[in-house]
Amino acid sequence: MDQKKMNMEKKIRVLVAKPGLDGHERGAHVVAYGLRDAGFEVIYTGLRQTTKQIVNTAIQEDVDVIGLSILSGAHLSLSQKVIEGLKTQDAEDIIVIVGGIIPEEDIPLLKAMGVCEVFTAGTPVSAISDFISASISSN
Amino acid sequence: MFKKMEKAKQIENSWDSLVAGVRAGNVRAMARLITRVEDREPGWKDAMKAIWPHTGNARIFGITGSPGTGKSSLTCEIAAELVSRGLSVGIIAVDPSSPFTGGALLGDRLRMKKIFNLKDIFIRSMATRGMLGGLSQAARDVVRIMDAFGKDIILIETVGVGQDEIEVVKAADLVMMVCIPGQGDGIQALKAGVMEIADLYIINKADLPGTDEVMADIQGMLELSSEIGYPVAPVLKTSALKNQGIKDLVETLLTHQAGKNKQEFKRGIQVKEEILTLMEREVFRSIRSRWEHSGELAEAVQQMIDKKKDPYSTVTEMLDHILKE
Ligand SMILES: Nc1nc2c(ncn2[C@@H]2O[C@H](COP(=O)(O)OP(=O)(O)OP(=O)(O)O)[C@@H](O)[C@H]2O)c(=O)[nH]1
Numbered sequence: 083m084d085q086k087k088m089n090m091e092k093k094i095r096v097l098v099a100k101p102g103l104d105g106h107e108r109g110a111h112v113v114a115y116g117l118r119d120a121g122f123e124v125i126y127t128g129l130r131q132t133t134k135q136i137v138n139t140a141i142q143e144d145v146d147v148i149g150l151s152i153l154s155g156a157h158l159s160l161s162q163k164v165i166e167g168l169k170t171q172d173a174e175d176i177i178v179i180v181g182g183i184i185p186e187e188d189i190p191l192l193k194a195m196g197v198c199e200v201f202t203a204g205t206p207v208s209a210i211s212d213f214i215s216a217s218i219s220s221n
Numbered sequence: 222m223f224k225k226m227e228k229a230k231q232i233e234n235s236w237d238s239l240v241a242g243v244r245a246g247n248v249r250a251m252a253r254l255i256t257r258v259e260d261r262e263p264g265w266k267d268a269m270k271a272i273w274p275h276t277g278n279a280r281i282f283g284i285t286g287s288p289g290t291g292k293s294s295l296t297c298e299i300a301a302e303l304v305s306r307g308l309s310v311g312i313i314a315v316d317p318s319s320p321f322t323g324g325a326l327l328g329d330r331l332r333m334k335k336i337f338n339l340k341d342i343f344i345r346s347m348a349t350r351g352m353l354g355g356l357s358q359a360a361r362d363v364v365r366i367m368d369a370f371g372k373d374i375i376l377i378e379t380v381g382v383g384q385d386e387i388e389v390v391k392a393a394d395l396v397m398m399v400c401i402p403g404q405g406d407g408i409q410a411l412k413a414g415v416m417e418i419a420d421l422y423i424i425n426k427a428d429l430p431g432t433d434e435v436m437a438d439i440q441g442m443l444e445l446s447s448e449i450g451y452p453v454a455p456v457l458k459t460s461a462l463k464n465q466g467i468k469d470l471v472e473t474l475l476t477h478q479a480g481k482n483k484q485e486f487k488r489g490i491q492v493k494e495e496i497l498t499l500m501e502r503e504v505f506r507s508i509r510s511r512w513e514h515s516g517e518l519a520e521a522v523q524q525m526i527d528k529k530k531d532p533y534s535t536v537t538e539m540l541d542h543i544l545k546e
């Protein structure tokens with residue numbers, strides 16, 4: 083039997099991070115609190131994180147998932163940098179999801195670079211937590 | 222998804238290679254070992270057994286105090302100062318889990334951004350996970366893993382409100398109690414339970430008015446407690462915001478030597494508590510999993526719901542049954 087399912091003490095850990103320069107924290111707050119209420123351990127690091135800080139944090143905290151909240155329009159380059167950072171640290175098993183203002187046509191591009199799922203603004207947090215639970219238990 | 226996982230570059234997850242990785246200074250191995258031990262995955266005690274011989278070199282400082290007193294900001298400044306002195310630092314930042322959902326929002330890193338990319342700093346956020354006494358054990362394990370990795374100093378931040386949070390700083394050699402101006406009444410409230418564990422008082426936010434008043438309050442309290450035999454702890458002023466008083470604080474931390482007798486006494490209490498906690502949790506874990514698997518627990522619950530049995534005789538009967546075997 084799957085060890086993760088058997089072990090009651092296993093907790094799913096999620097890093098909610100805001101890379102880049104936009105100063106709007108509300109969306110990330112809603113997601114962070116919502117995921118906490120869904121039973122996850124959420125590490126929240128606030129605004130204006132560099133992608134290097136995000137990768138370092140994800141590794142030290144050994145999170146299962148990184149959720150990037152991006153409203154600045156720079157989602158392609160920022161996501162790319164995080165995913166490359168994870169790769170160079172042998173941490174490709176950490177799932178990356180992206181949320182925020184993401185144009186429809188960029189979603190396939192994000193997925194092609196290794197982003198697991200994209201949640202556009204207005205997605206209920208329950209959709210995000212369901213996705214995370216399903217992804218982790220299928221590993 | 223599964224296909225991606227197969228190809229993904231990731232670390233070797235076995236206990237042996239994680240322990241070896243920690244010894245070799247591999248950050249990712251340390252982070253993963255902490256997770257597996259914290260999750261109490263089968264085999265965790267053997268892994269800790271392998272870690273144990275490599276521990277005992279780090280110094281462990283606890284930082285506690287009411288919410289919002291600036292513990293994380295101070296931890297960040299202290300860590301930066303220690304690193305500038307050539308020391309390698311591990312930080313454990315503890316926040317409470319929700320008793321209802323089991324989830325937690327771990328936000329201490331918010332105030333530590335400026336040290337995220339220093340290679341001599343490793344920060345780990347931990348949730349209390351609801352089990353009384355369990356946290357201090359888990360924190361102790363994390364301390365040991367960081368110690369075996371080669372950290373010189375380990376800082377543990379916890380909120381000093383609940384019993385569980387105060388428990389955790391018992392894993393420390395020295396405990397700092399953080400207070401702030403305007404907290405006069407708070408000092409009174411802190412007395413019980415905290416007095417015994419604080420070795421050092423810090424008045425943070427000393428850039429704000431009211432610093433001298435709170436200083437007088439704390440010294441008054443310390444004077445009272447010295448009359449009943451507690452040693453008088455030093456009181457220092459800092460401003461994490463303006464980076465004032467940090468060098469003095471670090472100097473005090475590094476040179477602090479509790480009286481040998483007190484140290485040994487404390488050590489004795491810590492070790493005894495650790496053994497008892499471990500034993501308690503192991504006994505509980507094994508009994509519970511047996512009861513759950515055999516269906517006896519579900520049966521007992523049903524009988525109680527149906528009012529056929531009371532909880533007192535249920536527990537007595539179950540225990541008698543086990544002790545007879
Ligand atoms: N004026 C002033 N503000 C400070 C100082 N240190 C911290 N703060 C502010 O106090 C607030 C709380 O700081 P934290 O470091 O998060 O406090 P904490 O004790 O870790 O908080 P919790 O972990 O939530 O209990 C923040 O807004 C800080 O900027 C200081 O020395 N002076």
Ligand SMILES: [Mg+2]
Pocket residue numbers: 292293294328329378
């Ligand atoms: Mg804090």
